Amino acid sequence: MNEVVKCILFSIGISLIFTLVSQFLRVFLKHELNEEQRGFLSSIIGFVSTLFAFVLGFLIVNLWTTYNGAESIVQKEVNSLRGIYRLVSELPDSEKVVQSIHSYLESLSHDEWPAMQQGHFSPKTDAFKDQLWHACIQKTLLPSSSPIISGKILDSLMEFNNARRERIALLESELHPLLVTALMITGGLTWIGFVILGSGRRRFLFFTDFVFSACIAINIYLLLALDKPFSGKGFTISDSEFVELAERVKAP
DSSP: OOHHHHHHHHHHHHHHHHHHHHHHHHHHHOOOOOHHHHHHHHHHHHHHHHHHHHHHHHHHHHHHHHHHHHHHHHHHHHHHHHHHHHHHTTSSSOHHHHHHHHHHHHHIIIIIHHHHTTTOOOHHHHHHHHHHHHHHHHHHTSTTSOHHHHHHHHHHHHHHHHHHHHHHHTSSOOSOHHHHHHHHHHHHHHHHHHHHHOOSOHHHHHHHHHHHHHHHHHHHHHHHHHSSTTSSSSSOOOSHHHHHHHHHSOOO
16 A cells, blocks of 8 residues: 555544544533633643644654664675675686675575565575675685785775674664653643643544544654654655666576
8 A cells, every 4th residue: 555545544543542532521521720820821831832842753764864874874785795896806716705795685685675574584585795805705715815905905895894783773663662651741731731631622632633633643654754763664765776786686
């Protein structure tokens, strides 16, 4: 299902639930507030809602930054592998290194990418990484290898290793439990205050409740969709760059 459709359905469903619950609570509570009490409560709810908006905005910006960073890390890993392949191709007897690159890319798509959706990396792909590392080191140590090309290969190899390590580090959730707790508390208090202060015609309250809930639901969906960029859900990063490179790197 398209992510836009998922977001709309999620927002509508959550909004309807919260709207109906809000309508029920207003009938059930039946409170009477004078102007002084309403003004005092409004100032408190205004502060809490501002705090809620700040925490929510902070989390979304942080997750979006992490997602963009994950895309850059993947691009760095692909480019370093592409650089190793092109440099090694200039050297004689490079079949072993090319085979190692091809094996790593194949395992990355078939083994590690599905594993990352479950929150862990693939030991098989990690073994192919070590194999590639060993093949590159052995190749650059040969007397016939060009010192300049060998140095470039080692630089690309280090960049590749660092990018892979950074990618694996992003498999865990970026939503810290304390921030999630703060978001739930401030959001819940904001909603309760909105319910207590709500007054007016039933249709008007239904509309305002729905709009308020829809805004919250959309942002909650963004939080869930942006968290874990390799989970395969929401905003997720594809392995298409690695697949394309694997097609170019022809195994001997």
